[in-house]
Amino acid sequence: MTLVLPTASPRRKANFTAYELTVFGVVAALFLLALIGPMIAPADIYTSNMLETLFPPSAEHWLGTDDQGRDIFWRLIAGSQLSLFATVLVVILYSIIGMIVATLATVGPRWVDELLMRVTDIGLSLPGLVVSLGIATVLGPSLQSGIIALALTGWPMTARILRTTMRQTMEQPFVEGARILGVSRTRLMLKHVLPNSLDVLIVKWAGDISFTMLILAGLSFIGVGAQPPSPEWGAMISGARGNMSIAWWAVAAPGAAIVINAVAFALLADILQVRRDPSLRA
Amino acid sequence: MAYLRLISQRLVMTVLTLWGLATLVFIMIKLIPGDEAQVAAGPGANPEQVASVAKRLGLDLPVLQQYLNFLLRMLRGDLGTSVVSSKPVLTELAAVLPSTIELMIFASIIGTLIAFPMALVAASYRGKAFDGIARIVAVTGGAMPAFWLALMLQFFFGNVWRITPISGQHSFGIASPNVTGMPTLDALLAGDIPAFLDALAYLILPAFVFAIPFAAQVFRLLRASLLGVLASDMMLPVRAKGASTSRMVLRHALPNSLLPTVSLMGVLVGGMVGGAILVETVFARRGVGSFLANSVALKDTYAVLGAVMFVGIAVCLVNLVADIITLMLDPRIRGTQFGAGAK
Numbered sequence: 001m002t003l004v005l006p007t008a009s010p011r012r013k014a015n016f017t018a019y020e021l022t023v024f025g026v027v028a029a030l031f032l033l034a035l036i037g038p039m040i041a042p043a044d045i046y047t048s049n050m051l052e053t054l055f056p057p058s059a060e061h062w063l064g065t066d067d068q069g070r071d072i073f074w075r076l077i078a079g080s081q082l083s084l085f086a087t088v089l090v091v092i093l094y095s096i097i098g099m100i101v102a103t104l105a106t107v108g109p110r111w112v113d114e115l116l117m118r119v120t121d122i123g124l125s126l127p128g129l130v131v132s133l134g135i136a137t138v139l140g141p142s143l144q145s146g147i148i149a150l151a152l153t154g155w156p157m158t159a160r161i162l163r164t165t166m167r168q169t170m171e172q173p174f175v176e177g178a179r180i181l182g183v184s185r186t187r188l189m190l191k192h193v194l195p196n197s198l199d200v201l202i203v204k205w206a207g208d209i210s211f212t213m214l215i216l217a218g219l220s221f222i223g224v225g226a227q228p229p230s231p232e233w234g235a236m237i238s239g240a241r242g243n244m245s246i247a248w249w250a251v252a253a254p255g256a257a258i259v260i261n262a263v264a265f266a267l268l269a270d271i272l273q274v275r276r277d278p279s280l281r282a
Numbered sequence: 283m284a285y286l287r288l289i290s291q292r293l294v295m296t297v298l299t300l301w302g303l304a305t306l307v308f309i310m311i312k313l314i315p316g317d318e319a320q321v322a323a324g325p326g327a328n329p330e331q332v333a334s335v336a337k338r339l340g341l342d343l344p345v346l347q348q349y350l351n352f353l354l355r356m357l358r359g360d361l362g363t364s365v366v367s368s369k370p371v372l373t374e375l376a377a378v379l380p381s382t383i384e385l386m387i388f389a390s391i392i393g394t395l396i397a398f399p400m401a402l403v404a405a406s407y408r409g410k411a412f413d414g415i416a417r418i419v420a421v422t423g424g425a426m427p428a429f430w431l432a433l434m435l436q437f438f439f440g441n442v443w444r445i446t447p448i449s450g451q452h453s454f455g456i457a458s459p460n461v462t463g464m465p466t467l468d469a470l471l472a473g474d475i476p477a478f479l480d481a482l483a484y485l486i487l488p489a490f491v492f493a494i495p496f497a498a499q500v501f502r503l504l505r506a507s508l509l510g511v512l513a514s515d516m517m518l519p520v521r522a523k524g525a526s527t528s529r530m531v532l533r534h535a536l537p538n539s540l541l542p543t544v545s546l547m548g549v550l551v552g553g554m555v556g557g558a559i560l561v562e563t564v565f566a567r568r569g570v571g572s573f574l575a576n577s578v579a580l581k582d583t584y585a586v587l588g589a590v591m592f593v594g595i596a597v598c599l600v601n602l603v604a605d606i607i608t609l610m611l612d613p614r615i616r617g618t619q620f621g622a623g624a625k
Contacts, residue, residue, distance in 0.1 A: 002290060033453070042327075044473055063284050065460075092367050117364050118298065119302070121295060121299070122296075122298060122302035122303075123302075124297045125296075125299045125597070125598055125601055126302075126303055126597070126598075127552065127553065127555060127556040127593060128551075128556070128593055129556035129557070129595045129596045130555070130556045130559070130574070130590050130594065130597075131303075131306065131558065131588065131590060131594070133559065133574065133578065133586070134307070134310055134586060134587055134590040135310065137578055137586045137587075138310045138314050138587075139582065150548075210425055214425070214426075214427045214428075215287075215426050217429075217430075218427060218428070218559075218560050220431060221429045221559065221560060222559060222563070222575055222578055223578060223579060224578060232428075236432070237427075237429070237430055239477065244433065244437055244441075245437070245441055248437050251430070251433050251434070251437070252434060254425060255426075255430030255431075255433070255434065258424055258426075258427050259422070259427075259429065262425035262426070262538075263421060263422055263425045264429075265425075266424065266425045267421060270421065274490065
């Protein structure tokens with residue numbers, strides 16, 4: 001007689017609806033485009049061609065050309081790497097800061113927790129865009145400054161949410177078990193409590209990417225982020241603004257690219273949120 | 283007395299926040315590349331002049347001393363001096379603030395008028411076509427870059443269809459005497475209806491740019507909390523009594539959903555001050571935001587940091603007021619000051 005072992009926890013199949021799969025597909029496609037964009041774009045999108053300035057959309061130039069005669073469609077494709085990856089980088093950077101703050105607040109003595117949470121409260125009540133503008137101005141206008149400025153102002157919400165979740169995770173029996181087994185405090189935090197608290201952030205990340213993309217483009221538009229001739233989308237809008245009355249498509253197209261990305265990630269956040277909390281389902 | 287204690291805690295938090303912001307601004311001033319005294323004395327100043335300016339500004343003191351002096355200056359309301367105009371930043375900002383407030387008030391009114399009916403109808407017909415469309419519209423509305431929306435609306439309504447004015451505050455020659463700094467209110471005070479309508483026409487597009495993301499967020503929260511109340515056990519007896527959908531939504535769900543919504547609206551109005559940087563610039567309106575953007579363009583870093591401090595203070599105060607209103611609206615907290623309803 002063979003011994004029948006109980007199978008590992010029965011995995012329910014995640015039944016995704018067609019709508020959910022579409023959104024996942026679009027987000028994946030946007031990432032892929034950002035990855036290969038600069039490779040597939042023709043080289044002449046970085047050089048001026050004064051014979052073809054401000055052409056309207058046509059079969060040859062799908063979204064027209066800008067004031068330097070560069071093809072807008074291909075600049076958008078090439079720029080998607082800058083816009084999307086810079087946004088993702090900002091979110092990664094401030095998530096790391098948030099994780100460090102939340103972990104220190106959870107392991108540290110009470111006064112460290114108290115101090116860090118008060119600093120977090122201060123950070124939460126400051127207007128992010130305005131403070132980032134100040135920081136980016138001081139650092140000198142560039143895409144790097146914009147990324148640093150947003151990373152330095154974006155972390156408080158992550159820290160706040162994660163600290164609450166980590167406190168709850170600390171109460172769970174498996175943490176008690178690990179402690180009894182003699183797992184060190186550092187290892188307990190980094191290997192057990194933190195990884196088991198991160199799912200709350202996954203939902204937040206999608207929404208954060210959507211939101212951060214808008215702010216990063218805004219910084220470039222004011223002139224403290226990416227600088228022309230960079231094909232970053234905010235900088236493209238800023239550069240095309242002067243000729244709007246004769247070539248409105250040069251402004252409309254990069255904005256539409258931002259909207260497509262921001263909407264896709266917002267819908268993704270919405271789906272993940274409903275998956276985590278099915279009571280929200282329509 | 284829970285009520286007073288909560289408000290005083292909130293006040294302490296506001297003071298701490300402003301202190302944090304002032305410290306941040308001080309650090310940023312110290313991080314600016316280049317010598318502060320050299321910048322303040324002007325490019326053509328000789329070393330003696332720079333030294334005397336440094337002495338006058340207290341830049342020869344130890345950093346900690348400078349920090350304390352800086353905090354004292356902030357307390358006195360001295361936000362620094364613009365290098366370009368040589369005027370105090372506070373004076374310049376005070377002159378343009380009413381224009382920004384006017385814009386924010388109109389935007390919140392328009393946003394509320396869009397969001398509330400949409401959320402009430404969507405919650406009443408959950409899962410139906412209107413609900414679905416409204417949700418998609420809200421997600422899209424919340425994911426549009428404000429400055430781009432401003433440019434597009436300005437181009438199509440102003441340039442192509444010529445329905446609205448393109449930029450500015452009022453048409454040439456129809457300005458009313460400046461009393462409050464708000465063109466619409468000034469016109470009303472002067473009893474000049476055509477001037478009022480003129481100023482309103484200039485206000486409508488920028489107000490809409492703010493109103494759309496505002497409405498999108500308010501809609502999403504209000505719809506979610508209306509549905510939450512409708513699904514709660516509290517609604518069972520109401521439903522059993524045979525109440526109509528509209529009565530359930532308006533009489534029972536809405537009052538119970540107002541609290542989080544008002545709280546969110548406070549936060550969003552605070553956020554508008556930041557968004558004003560982009561929108562006021564596009565529409566060439568006077569305001570705190572366009573002052574900040576101009577200072578960035580002129581590389582007037584001291585004016586930028588002064589304005590950052592000013593906007594930070596404004597946002598903190600808006601949030602404070604919103605929190606106090608929320609506290610006053612909440613019967614669970616309001617009741618406790620009379621010792622009733624306390625648990």
